[in-house]
Amino acid sequence: MQMTLRWYGSKHDTVTLEQIRQIPGVKAVITTLYDTVPGEAWKLEDIRALKKEVEAAGLTIAGIESVNIHDAIKIGTPDRDKYIDNYITTLERLGQEDIHMVCYNFMPVFDWTRTELARKRPDGSTVLAYTQEAVDALVPEKMFESIAGDTNGTVMPGWEPERMAKVKELFEAYKDVDDEKLFENLKYFLERIMPTCDKYNINMAIHPDDPAWSVFGLPRIIINKKNILRMMEMVDNPHNGVTFCSGSYGTNLENDLPDMIRSLKGRIHFAHVRNLKFNSPTDFEEAAHLSSDGSFDMYEIMKALYEIGFDGPIRPDHGRMIWGEKAMPGYGLYDRALGAAYLNGLWEAIDKSK
Numbered sequence: 290m291q292m293t294l295r296w297y298g299s300k301h302d303t304v305t306l307e308q309i310r311q312i313p314g315v316k317a318v319i320t321t322l323y324d325t326v327p328g329e330a331w332k333l334e335d336i337r338a339l340k341k342e343v344e345a346a347g348l349t350i351a352g353i354e355s356v357n358i359h360d361a362i363k364i365g366t367p368d369r370d371k372y373i374d375n376y377i378t379t380l381e382r383l384g385q386e387d388i389h390m391v392c393y394n395f396m397p398v399f400d401w402t403r404t405e406l407a408r409k410r411p412d413g414s415t416v417l418a419y420t421q422e423a424v425d426a427l428v429p430e431k432m433f434e435s436i437a438g439d440t441n442g443t444v445m446p447g448w449e450p451e452r453m454a455k456v457k458e459l460f461e462a463y464k465d466v467d468d469e470k471l472f473e474n475l476k477y478f479l480e481r482i483m484p485t486c487d488k489y490n491i492n493m494a495i496h497p498d499d500p501a502w503s504v505f506g507l508p509r510i511i512i513n514k515k516n517i518l519r520m521m522e523m524v525d526n527p528h529n530g531v532t533f534c535s536g537s538y539g540t541n542l543e544n545d546l547p548d549m550i551r552s553l554k555g556r557i558h559f560a561h562v563r564n565l566k567f568n569s570p571t572d573f574e575e576a577a578h579l580s581s582d583g584s585f586d587m588y589e590i591m592k593a594l595y596e597i598g599f600d601g602p603i604r605p606d607h608g609r610m611i612w613g614e615k616a617m618p619g620y621g622l623y624d625r626a627l628g629a630a631y632l633n634g635l636w637e638a639i640d641k642s643k
């Protein structure tokens with residue numbers, strides 16, 4: 290595996306490349322062109338400039354998170370081909386610049402969903418949290434408003450204010466899309482992009498839906514073992530793979546994380562590893578990465594990745610806000626650096642015990 294950290298670019302991130310460079314074992318970042326909008330073809334010069342900046346700091350780009358998918362593709366409207374063509378152009382340009390892993394999601398309307406961005410934990414840190422009760426008490430249009438005060442002045446991925454302003458229209462546009470239709474549209478998209486992925490050796494890594502169930506009645510398909518196996522079989526190409534995100538699949542306690550990892554051997558192209566603490570099956574908060582701070586056995590998760598021979602990029606995921614840091618919720622420096630060190634430690638111990 291290759292340990293990385295997510296970085297949003299110097300214009301948007303409170304964390305610098307110089308800081309990331311000093312985290313033991315982190316030699317690469319996962320990044321994106323954060324100012325692009327879904328559906329547009331990324332400019333070659335922008336990709337080059339990003340790469341140059343990262344390399345000047347002594348790091349490399351291990352992959353992109355995310356190249357987002359235009360709603361027309363997810364809804365399956367007649368103009369989708371134009372946006373898929375642009376997506377293909379972006380993939381070609383990334384391939385030309387030697388970038389070979391792309392994380393994306395196929396979630397309608399909302400990307401990941403949390404109901405609190407700064408829940409206080411007993412140790413005084415603050416974390417992202419979710420309760421189904423809070424979601425059930427909200428109308429979707431108020432979702433962003435309910436958490437906007439806690440973003441620390443940052444723009445969170447998937448929660449761009451311009452997008453949130455259109456939530457009502459988006460719900461209307463998705464009204465005829467159910468799980469089957471979403472699967473069909475994902476298949477159509479994947480079939481069209483796979484020849485480009487083959488040509489440039491680009492691994493596509495779909496991110497799970499978070500939480501791993503339907504919110505506000507919207508279809509959600511990347512939620513469990515059965516559905517991801519279906520997704521991989523329907524376009525059976527090794528470049529059609531997944532981002533294994535323990536914190537997203539783990540929201541559903543019925544998902545057996547190590548078992549899922551083993552069943553995805555060869556198709557996990559990227560891993561997000563973090564821990565959650567459950568107060569009830571529908572109330573969870575994001576814990577420190579350490580097993581004993583949350584509900585998951587992080588050793589078993591890392592061991593499963595080790596045993597399937599996982600050699601792609603991995604990153605610590607959402608961290609707690611600690612030591613007075615002000616950053617994008619989940620994406621501060623300190624707790625993610627602790628997470629990286631811990632995951633590296635587990636990996637070294639597993640490796641040496643074999």
Ligand code: DNO
Pocket residue numbers: 354355392393394400401446447496619
């Ligand atoms: C949240 C992230 C997601 C993820 C996208 C991938 O913190 O894990 O926003 O990047 O779903 O497209």
